[in-house]
Amino acid sequence: MPDPLMTLVDDAPSSRQVEDLLQPHRRLIARLRRSEALSTGDVEAALRQMTELASTVLRVERVSVWRLCEGGGRIECLDLYSRRTGSHEKGMSLGIRQGPTYFAALDTERCIAAHDARTDPRTTELFQTYLEPLGIGAMLDAPVFLHGQMVGVVCHEHVGAPRYWRLWEELLAGTLSDFVAHVMEAEERAVAQAEVARYRAHLEALVEARTKELRASEQSFRDLFEASPTALVLSRVPDGRLVLINSRARQMMQLPSSVGNGEIDTARFYESLEDRDRILEDVRCQGFVDGRETRMRTFDGQPRWCQISARVITYDGEMHIAAGLNDVSGLKDIEQRLREAAMKDPLTGAFNRRHLFDVGAGELERARRYDRSLAVAIFDADHFKQKNDRHGHAVGDEILVLLSKIARSQLRQSDVLARFGGEEFVVLFPETSLDDAFSVTERLRERVAAAPVETAAGPVAQTISAGVVAWDRSESLAQMIERADRALYRAKESGRNRTERG
Incomplete structure (x- = not known):
């Protein structure tokens, strides 16, 4: 009988499919940040909204939020959403004696991705008392940290056979745990504000009553x-x-x-x-x-x-x-991380397509108003699909991460690097001529080709092809990128590992 986990790994999505799967991640962040329940201080409603959205995006039967009890010996459920029944529960608890290894992992790991929860050493202790009665085959649990301390966990539970958790799913689980930390911080803040208000009222009454003495x-x-x-x-x-x-x-x-x-x-x-x-x-x-x-x-x-x-x-x-x-x-730290998550590609750390167009609109207006030059380059990894197929998607991800790192090392602080989709990256060069942008892109190409990429599968030779264009003052950023893409196509047709002007 084939191993179900290996079947799931073989069916791993391509990089472009991963890009599509990450879109619910970004929409989720935007929806949670605009949540009326969070803005009005309704913590229970905010958690219910989060568990329902997480269940839909990650396609899991059960999503729950747990808080660490005083003393650290138990966790108590604040909200459990069941996708099958559409119902919410709370109040259950789980003690450290039921799963000491699981509790230890909560303190040390950013995400517990138990593809087979029954055999994973971090979760197998929970098999008889928790996993088997509920039919849970896989768990994706992200600890919640507040002020440097583990204070809870967000659990995503797949009912049925084991399930292989993808990188984008682990990233999303981490973002959801940050949101729960944001909710808990907001709750603490509301309590502190109420304390300040109560004390202020008491102080005013005291001062008024005692002014004469x-x-x-x-x-x-x-x-x-x-x-x-x-x-x-x-x-x-x-x-x-x-x-x-x-x-x-x-x-x-x-x-x-x-x-x-x-x-x-x-x-x-x-x-x-x-x-x-x-x-x-x-x-x-x-x-x-x-x-x-x-x-x-x-x-x-x-x-x-x-x-x-x-x-x-x-x-x-x-x-x-x-x-x-x-x-x-x-x-404030959590708010900053949420802002960055909304405008950056979670895999490579480069900006995402939406942020590129937001910044690009302002740079085009500035170039038009002050008669400044502007250039755009687009590059992608040569033979990326073949390397993905040969070495696996994890190696493909390592290549993309390293390309982003090398690109950032060659660019100025004012330049904007964005992952445009799949293995494609776009660079926006403010106040830069075509020749200067071409020179920077060539240096980047030479730097990538100079040494193989070190991956989990060993060294992998990698090159890039690129197209560079200058703004002609009559086109939009999308039109510039389209011209640069045609130049990239010519570079591919001419043998790859080269840069073409558009």
Whole structure:
């Protein structure tokens, strides 16, 4: 009887088919980022939407999201979607004793791709208690990391025979786990904002009730300030000097205990003094600011993204600014990764076709307005299909990744490299003549041909063919690429491993 896993490997899609399969990945990112449930803080609805979309795109029967319980000994299900019944469940739990190897893998691996879950050493312990009763044959599980710690896992479960997970599916699973981390971070952020709001209301009530006897209650105020679960600072309005800073704020901003109150200016903690001045101006004009996200830095210069809520109060008979700080650096990192995932090809790291045309529209307008030159090159890997068929798609992927890496090493920071489809890449050269673009492309071609590509199958000789054109001021970017593609075709017809002008 043929091995079902080998059958799945033999049926692996071509690179062009992989490109088509990745389109749901990009649409998924866009849909999740625009999710109304996420924007309104409805965490349960956001997770339900994600599990349903993941089930459709990955074609799996079951998708679930689990959170690591306090102590790390169990994971609890936040949402389980069954594609067959269209239903959602939650509340189930799985203990570390049922699968200690699986729990260990969650802490160390970016993605657990168990093609045959019954025999995979990371999941086989779950066979009797979990896999066999549910008929699960393959699992694709992506741990969720928040602030550098594993806090949960997104599980994609294929019911039936074993299934070989493709690279694009593993990449998608990782992106979905990043989205869940984004949801959990947003939930933490909402809780922190509520805490700041509750404390601010309490502080206002306290200040109003105690205005006449402020001096007598100064020590009580300091005690309350220090006991707050929120990072709080109090600074003088005239000179910005810190008067009070509680332990939470000292820890967040890495302020040594040797630095006393009144010895440091708040300006030290801002990446940009303009940001500080805008906050101070708004506080002076309105009396407060709420939830202002600002780039800051710690006492020793480490960058931080903080959400600031501040207002003017009277302390010790003088005007001061009381501010609450919430560190949102982790959320900003996740947002940046989601933005990059939406505009980059996940395999090669080059920009995708959509981003190429977005940037290209602006460069064409700039070249037209300021009478600047512009050039485009298109290149692809010679005999790529034969190498794919001979060595396998994994080797083909390695070739594409290396071509992208070599191309980036030969290009300027202002040049735009994009994977156009399959084994084709396009380079946009702003403010570049045809001769200069041709020279750069030739250097790239020579660099690729100079040495074989080191792959899992051993060294593979590789060359590229390319076409280069200059903008004639009457055509669109798509028309330029079409002319460059015709020049590429001439290079192929002339024997390959060459560059032709268009």
